[in-house]
Amino acid sequence: MHINMFDLTGKVAIITGCDTGLGQGMAVGLAEAGADVLGIGYADASETQMMIESTGRRFEYINANLIANASKYALTELIDQAAAIMGRVDILINNAGIIRREDLLDFSEENWDDVIAINQKAVVFLSQAVSKYFIKQKSGGKIINIASMLSFQGGVRVISYTASKSAVMGITRALATELSQYNIQVNAIAPGYMATYNTQALRQDVERNKAILDRIPAARWGLPIDMVGPTVFLASAASNYVTGYTLAVDGGWLAR
Ligand code: NAD
Numbered sequence: 001m002h003i004n005m006f007d008l009t010g011k012v013a014i015i016t017g018c019d020t021g022l023g024q025g026m027a028v029g030l031a032e033a034g035a036d037v038l039g040i041g042y043a044d045a046s047e048t049q050m051m052i053e054s055t056g057r058r059f060e061y062i063n064a065n066l067i068a069n070a071s072k073y074a075l076t077e078l079i080d081q082a083a084a085i086m087g088r089v090d091i092l093i094n095n096a097g098i099i100r101r102e103d104l105l106d107f108s109e110e111n112w113d114d115v116i117a118i119n120q121k122a123v124v125f126l127s128q129a130v131s132k133y134f135i136k137q138k139s140g141g142k143i144i145n146i147a148s149m150l151s152f153q154g155g156v157r158v159i160s161y162t163a164s165k166s167a168v169m170g171i172t173r174a175l176a177t178e179l180s181q182y183n184i185q186v187n188a189i190a191p192g193y194m195a196t197y198n199t200q201a202l203r204q205d206v207e208r209n210k211a212i213l214d215r216i217p218a219a220r221w222g223l224p225i226d227m228v229g230p231t232v233f234l235a236s237a238a239s240n241y242v243t244g245y246t247l248a249v250d251g252g253w254l255a256r
Pocket of ligand 1: 016017018019020021022023040041042043064065066067068095096097098118146147148149190191192193194195196197198199
């Protein structure tokens with residue numbers, strides 16, 4: 001077993017939304033595996049910065065709202081800026097995402113457009129832009145998209161989230177198909193029910209919390225640390241013949 005296949009020393013990773021939650025966990029995990037990290041997001045990422053710098057790796061941050069910047073032009077500019085700051089790029093993690101809960105019959109256009117903009121459109125055009133760098137560098141590259149259980153299931157009161165996360169699984173396959181010829185692997189991770197800001201409302205609802213926990217074979221909410229092993233695997237040479245796949249990190253939720 002070539003354990004150093006998981007080593008990311010000398011690699012540069014771009015990750016969206018790494019100030020908190022799963023993004024923070026993955027960003028720190030990539031740094032612990034050896035990568036320098038550039039975050040893109042709209043919130044204060046100083047905690048992540050401290051955690052990454054304490055591993056001895058470099059952390060840079062571009063402040064940008066991915067809903068307001070969800071045009072091909074603006075998303076391409078963000079990748080151009082990131083590559084200029086870091087000098088190269090090897091890994092993109094499309095993590096930033098939002099959920100809006102509203103009954104289907106009242107679901108607003110704003111709650112549709114905002115979610116689709118960041119969860120779906122940004123994924124496509126950030127991936128397109130970064131792929132051009134991978135090709136220019138002749139290095140190949142890795143793209144990891146963050147999907148969801150609602151890439152597989154319908155969900156309740158979250159139509160735009162389900163639409164966008166179902167699209168992420170298809171986008172992952174489509175990107176993988178076209179980008180394989182450039183040695184770019186594109187995969188997704190579908191987290192199960194993870195204890196982050198995203199699921200705060202669910203966890204505070206005593207009935208929903210119990211129903212969810214009762215259905216998870218692992219009998220606990222997932223944590224950002226649970227994302228690290230799969231992320232490092234999909235970001236490293238260890239997964240060079242894995243592409244187009246969506247890996248569930250769900251404590252057995254889908255298996256049940
Ligand atoms: P979170 O709410 O803690 O984090 C979301 C991240 O996205 C934050 O870093 C936030 O700053 C960033 N973000 C939100 N809106 C933004 C905007 N307009 N511009 C730029 N950045 C923005 O949630 P999380 O659980 O860590 O979510 C991370 C990803 O994992 C999301 O794509 C989410 O859909 C997905 N996911 C989460 C769960 C879960 O149970 N928590 C399950 C499946 C998938």
